[in-house]
Amino acid sequence: MARHLITSAIPYINGIKHLGNLVGSQLPADLFARYQRGRGNEVLFLCSTDEHGTPAELAAAKAGKPVAEYCAEMHEVQARIAEGFRLSFDHFGRSSSQQNHALTQHFAAKLAENDLIREVSETQMYSHADGRYLPDRYIEGTCPNCGFDSARGDQCDNCTKQLDPVDLINPHSTISGSTDLEMRETKHLYLRQTAMKDQLDAWIDSKKDWPVLTTSIAKKWLHDGDGLQDRGITRDLDWGVPVKKGGEDWPGMEGKVFYVWFDAPIEYIACSQEWVDAGKGADWERWWRTDKGAEDVTYTQFMGKDNVPFHTLSFPSTILGSGEPWKLVDYIKSFNYLNYDGGQFSTSRGRGVFMDQALEILPADYWRWWLLSHAPESSDSEFTWENFQQSVNKDLADVLGNFVSRITKFCRSKFGEEVPAGGAFGEKEAAVIAALTERLKAYEGFMDAIEVRKAAGELRAIWVIGNEYLQDAAPWSTFKEDPETAAAQVRFGLNLIRFYAILSAPFIPDASDAMLAAMKSDDSAWPDDVAAALNALPAGHGFAVPENLFRKITDEEREEWQERFAGVRT
Numbered sequence: 325m326a327r328h329l330i331t332s333a334i335p336y337i338n339g340i341k342h343l344g345n346l347v348g349s350q351l352p353a354d355l356f357a358r359y360q361r362g363r364g365n366e367v368l369f370l371c372s373t374d375e376h377g378t379p380a381e382l383a384a385a386k387a388g389k390p391v392a393e394y395c396a397e398m399h400e401v402q403a404r405i406a407e408g409f410r411l412s413f414d415h416f417g418r419s420s421s422q423q424n425h426a427l428t429q430h431f432a433a434k435l436a437e438n439d440l441i442r443e444v445s446e447t448q449m450y451s452h453a454d455g456r457y458l459p460d461r462y463i464e465g466t467c468p469n470c471g472f473d474s475a476r477g478d479q480c481d482n483c484t485k486q487l488d489p490v491d492l493i494n495p496h497s498t499i500s501g502s503t504d505l506e507m508r509e510t511k512h513l514y515l516r517q518t519a520m521k522d523q524l525d526a527w528i529d530s531k532k533d534w535p536v537l538t539t540s541i542a543k544k545w546l547h548d549g550d551g552l553q554d555r556g557i558t559r560d561l562d563w564g565v566p567v568k569k570g571g572e573d574w575p576g577m578e579g580k581v582f583y584v585w586f587d588a589p590i591e592y593i594a595c596s597q598e599w600v601d602a603g604k605g606a607d608w609e610r611w612w613r614t615d616k617g618a619e620d621v622t623y624t625q626f627m628g629k630d631n632v633p634f635h636t637l638s639f640p641s642t643i644l645g646s647g648e649p650w651k652l653v654d655y656i657k658s659f660n661y662l663n664y665d666g667g668q669f670s671t672s673r674g675r676g677v678f679m680d681q682a683l684e685i686l687p688a689d690y691w692r693w694w695l696l697s698h699a700p701e702s703s704d705s706e707f708t709w710e711n712f713q714q715s716v717n718k719d720l721a722d723v724l725g726n727f728v729s730r731i732t733k734f735c736r737s738k739f740g741e742e743v744p745a746g747g748a749f750g751e752k753e754a755a756v757i758a759a760l761t762e763r764l765k766a767y768e769g770f771m772d773a774i775e776v777r778k779a780a781g782e783l784r785a786i787w788v789i790g791n792e793y794l795q796d797a798a799p800w801s802t803f804k805e806d807p808e809t810a811a812a813q814v815r816f817g818l819n820l821i822r823f824y825a826i827l828s829a830p831f832i833p834d835a836s837d838a839m840l841a842a843m844k845s846d847d848s849a850w851p852d853d854v855a856a857a858l859n860a861l862p863a864g865h866g867f868a869v870p871e872n873l874f875r876k877i878t879d880e881e882r883e884e885w886q887e888r889f890a891g892v893r894t
């Protein structure tokens with residue numbers, strides 16, 4: 325049995341994510357996890373919320389809540405929505421966990437021991453009234469370039485000029501409004517990524533099977549311009565992992581926290597500790613420590629392309645730099661962007677469909693199928709309501725749903741609610757078995773390689789074979805002349821439903837459960853032998869006609885939703 329460690333990029337805590345975020349990491353990761361489990365392999369599938377940093381503080385302030393309380397609430401919201409989409413995490417953790425605090429401080433201590441951390445003195449805006457240093461986006465003032473009066477310390481939203489807080493005219497704190505600010509010296513820790521450059525380069529060169537999208541981004545950061553730079557890993561903030569050297573204080577770093585981008589990927593490991601501490605697992609080290617059993621683990625990460633630099637360079641710097649035998653990622657599956665109906669998803673403009681809204685409209689499987697079968701792999705892809713309607717109505721309702729409905733209803737009307745005896749499979753069935761065997765091999769190949777769209781295409785072709793068989797065999801006609809042969813055809817069709825349930829589970833888990841339940845089968849073993857799998861339900865085995873698996877989307881609904889999610893112009 326192979327062992328698969330699978331992580332999805334962890335979603336940031338400040339709000340509900342849109343469908344583009346979902347298809348860029350969590351959903352394909354879930355597809356792969358479900359597939360590997362389906363193949364009988366051992367899987368640990370982890371995801372968490374990413375909770376530290378300035379945006380969390382800002383969002384909490386906007387909501388009028390203490391940041392810890394805000395994060396706890398939003399974690400629950402995201403966990404509930406993830407369940408709604410049937411994301412089958414073994415654990416959904418939190419980067420603010422005590423486990424992550426301790427592990428982040430441990431890594432920092434190891435990196436310091438190995439001379440990979442240096443201290444840097446910088447100046448930063450300090451607010452006397454607030455009693456703290458202000459991150460750039462906590463400072464506003466008048467833009468020296470265009471005169472816009474609410475330019476932020478890092479950028480003017482009006483003319484887009486990049487700014488330094490000292491450039492602003494009449495700067496003030498956005499927390500208190502105070503103008504009593506001064507530039508003060510402050511010390512920060514930098515991770516000496518420059519010292520790791522050759523090691524990272526060699527490691528990435530060793531990954532011959534990585535997608536070009538992943539390696540090209542990593543190589544660009546390693547070599548373009550001045551090449552890979554040392555990276556600040558601390559911030560003057562309250563909310564985060566306190567800067568410590570393991571359990572010890574770090575002189576000069578009192579009151580500072582690690583930068584969110586340092587602690588967030590470490591949460592992948594900490595999440596497995598949370599998984600054990602939650603009583604769901606017994607041993608996290610056999611997944612993460614190559615000296616404690618993780619040698620045979622295959623570790624796959626899923627993420628949007630914007631996250632690739634952190635996962636190919638920053639996080640590996642942490643892991644390799646520690647000098648400890650941690651498991652490194654084996655394969656990074658990265659995604660392009662999903663656009664929305666001729667533009668981009670926009671949180672601020674309410675443009676596009678967000679995860680909670682999607683589930684209010686239609687069940688998870690509808691979205692899962694469209695998103696995965698249109699995953700932005702080789703290029704950006706676009707959600708349009710026409711395409712969504714067509715895909716749901718054709719692939720799910722007409723092809724799969726209709727097949728299940730026709731065969732079960734016909735059997736009930738002629739033979740009753742059990743698998744009919746009589747007759748034997750002949751040439752037609754043998755041809756279908758041969759075609760399915762070939763298609764199944766292709767499906768497995770694409771799933772193993774995480775070629776999501778191609779796998780969806782094979783699955784659709786596998787469903788189509790069933791419909792074509794039914795059309796060709798036409799048991800409703802056969803029945804009139806030769807009820808025995810019709811019985812064999814129906815028996816074959818009912819077995820196909822179970823076969824489809826197993827193969828479709830990674831894409832549409834609810835429909836898969838409904839098909840298995842209708843076939844009164846709890847045997848979801850992977851059909852390595854197609855002929856055997858299509859004899860699994862014997863004559864006399866009871867079944868039920870399921871409720872309609874999928875309904876069609878009407879033109880009126882499509883138009884209504886298009887209007888509803890178009891967003892407001894600002």
Ligand SMILES: [Zn+2]
Nearest residue numbers: 467470480483
């Ligand atoms: Zn400006």
